[in-house]
Amino acid sequence: MTRARAETFGAWVRVDDRTLLAVDRATARRFGVDGGGRWQHPAPSSIVDETTRPLEVHVAVTARCPVACSGCYLDAHPDGEHRAFEEIAATLDDIAARGVFTVAFGGGEPLSHPELPRIAAHARARGLLPVVTTSGVGLTAERARELSSFAQVNVSHDGLGAQYRDTRGFDGARVAERALATLVEAGVPVGVNVVLTRALLGGDGAGLLALVDRVIELGAREVQLLRYKPQGRAASLEYLARRLTPAQVAQLPALISTLVSRTSVRIDCALVPLLSFSSVGRTSSAMVGRASSAVVGRTSSAIVADLVALGVMGCEAGRALGAVDVHGRDAPCSFLPGMSPADVSAFAAPEPCASCPVRAVCRGGCRVVSRHLQGDPFVPDPECPRVQEARR
Amino acid sequence: MDDRPPVQLPPGVLAVRAGPGANCSSIGSVVDLLFGTAVLASVVYAAVAASLADSTVDETSGDPEAEAPGKAPEAPEKGP
Numbered sequence: 164m165t166r167a168r169a170e171t172f173g174a175w176v177r178v179d180d181r182t183l184l185a186v187d188r189a190t191a192r193r194f195g196v197d198g199g200g201r202w203q204h205p206a207p208s209s210i211v212d213e214t215t216r217p218l219e220v221h222v223a224v225t226a227r228c229p230v231a232c233s234g235c236y237l238d239a240h241p242d243g244e245h246r247a248f249e250e251i252a253a254t255l256d257d258i259a260a261r262g263v264f265t266v267a268f269g270g271g272e273p274l275s276h277p278e279l280p281r282i283a284a285h286a287r288a289r290g291l292l293p294v295v296t297t298s299g300v301g302l303t304a305e306r307a308r309e310l311s312s313f314a315q316v317n318v319s320h321d322g323l324g325a326q327y328r329d330t331r332g333f334d335g336a337r338v339a340e341r342a343l344a345t346l347v348e349a350g351v352p353v354g355v356n357v358v359l360t361r362a363l364l365g366g367d368g369a370g371l372l373a374l375v376d377r378v379i380e381l382g383a384r385e386v387q388l389l390r391y392k393p394q395g396r397a398a399s400l401e402y403l404a405r406r407l408t409p410a411q412v413a414q415l416p417a418l419i420s421t422l423v424s425r426t427s428v429r430i431d432c433a434l435v436p437l438l439s440f441s442s443v444g445r446t447s448s449a450m451v452g453r454a455s456s457a458v459v460g461r462t463s464s465a466i467v468a469d470l471v472a473l474g475v476m477g478c479e480a481g482r483a484l485g486a487v488d489v490h491g492r493d494a495p496c497s498f499l500p501g502m503s504p505a506d507v508s509a510f511a512a513p514e515p516c517a518s519c520p521v522r523a524v525c526r527g528g529c530r531v532v533s534r535h536l537q538g539d540p541f542v543p544d545p546e547c548p549r550v551q552e553a554r555r
Numbered sequence: 556m557d558d559r560p561p562v563q564l565p566p567g568v569l570a571v572r573a574g575p576g577a578n579c580s581s582i583g584s585v586v587d588l589l590f591g592t593a594v595l596a597s598v599v600y601a602a603v604a605a606s607l608a609d610s611t612v613d614e615t616s617g618d619p620e621a622e623a624p625g626k627a628p629e630a631p632e633k634g635p
């Protein structure tokens with residue numbers, strides 16, 4: 164069923180499991196939406212800054228994980244507690260009433276929660292689109308069939324063979340690959356989450372390309388690239404050795420361009436500043452990869468327009484994104500437990516972000532990285548090449 | 556300089572988030588179109604046409620107060 168929520172510009176409308184649209188007021192009316200007080204004033208010229216309520220909420224269902232990766236952002240353990248079904252159901256009722264579209268379940272290892280299929284069914288019954296991310300540990304063919312309520316299951320896979328072990332501290336590549344094949348076999352839509360680390364990209368990105376080829380072969384229909392973030396057990400000195408080098412950051416657009424020719428690629432909110440470097444004050448071939456002739460030579464305003472059209476809105480913590488931790492507490496995003504969504508959403512990044520051509524789709528980069536490296540979440544992302552250049 | 560956005564969406568559509576976005580930690584967006592290789596626009600056209608033909612719309616306000624006439628809607632509210 165179509166689900167719609169009025170906004171100042173018109174509405175967000177989810178037309179099917181794979182398509183969430185921002186539409187203007189005339190189109191919203193065709194979907195039967197009445198904007199009421201939201202449409203009392205003239206429509207804004209852009210959707211940027213107009214979505215102040217979550218479209219997506221990430222809900223932790225458990226603090227338990229049998230493998231306890233070295234970089235776990237939640238600090239999950241094998242003896243962590245599950246959150247009770249009734250409490251999770253109450254959270255889902257609440258976020259559905261707030262007009263949220265998608266609920267992404269995480270943990271810990273969500274598959275370890277015995278009632279995960281029931282939780283997904285409850286989300287569906289409330290009009291929410293349930294998705295989940297798993298390491299694949301504990302996934303059997305029977306369990307995979309029980310996951311049919313999910314719009315998509317993403318399996319985390321951070322490198323082939325030893326590369327996975329080096330990144331996560333446990334030998335999980337085969338587990339992830341088996342899980343992928345099992346889910347595909349069960350007819351569940353599957354994507355893959357890949358955390359970009361120094362070890363995975365190496366000197367030429369070959370590790371990432373090989374990994375993507377492997378997961379395509381196994382039936383993954385999209386790859387989500389994630390920035391490595393210093394939260395939980397990853398907020399350690401190790402972070403400095405695992406994050407991408409400046410040379411690897413410079414290589415990213417071309418690498419993504421290559422990946423896109425092989426499969427569907429998503430980037431996460433935190434990657435935006437790392438991809439924007441060459442658009443900012445130097446050349447306009449940024450965000451898009453030097454290898455992509457379709458986009459080279461475009462202005463930063465055109466690039467921003469494109470990103471907005473694709474729903475890329477940078478750091479959405481506390482705005483289009485919300486999170487509920489395993490204790491039921493609200494957070495602006497999963498990586499910022501204990502912080503107030505209102506405080507984070509109110510952050511207006513100072514220079515060099517304030518005058519940055521891509522500020523509207525970046526918002527000053529990742530608060531998690533700023534907090535870890537600068538001791539203050541409310542400063543520009545110190546790993547952004549433009550921020551680094553401004554400091555020189 | 557080519558200043559035309561390559562992302563072509565159907566009339567009335569201001570943005571599209573493609574894919575269900577399965578991730579428990581960060582929000583993600585498909586960027587294939589930026590790299591000029593995807594055919595997202597036609598998929599969006601088809602999805603819009605199909606859903607307009609479907610009369611069952613679950614209209615969720617999520618913010619009843621802001622929908623009262625005369626109330627400015629911009630104030631950020633606490634996230635869930």
Ligand code: SF4
Nearest residue numbers: 516519525527528547
């Ligand atoms: S300068 Fe700020 S707004 Fe611009 S890309 Fe860097 S972090 Fe983002």
Ligand code: SF4
Nearest residue numbers: 432478480496529530
């Ligand atoms: S702080 Fe912002 S950019 Fe960083 S992970 Fe959270 S939502 Fe994404």
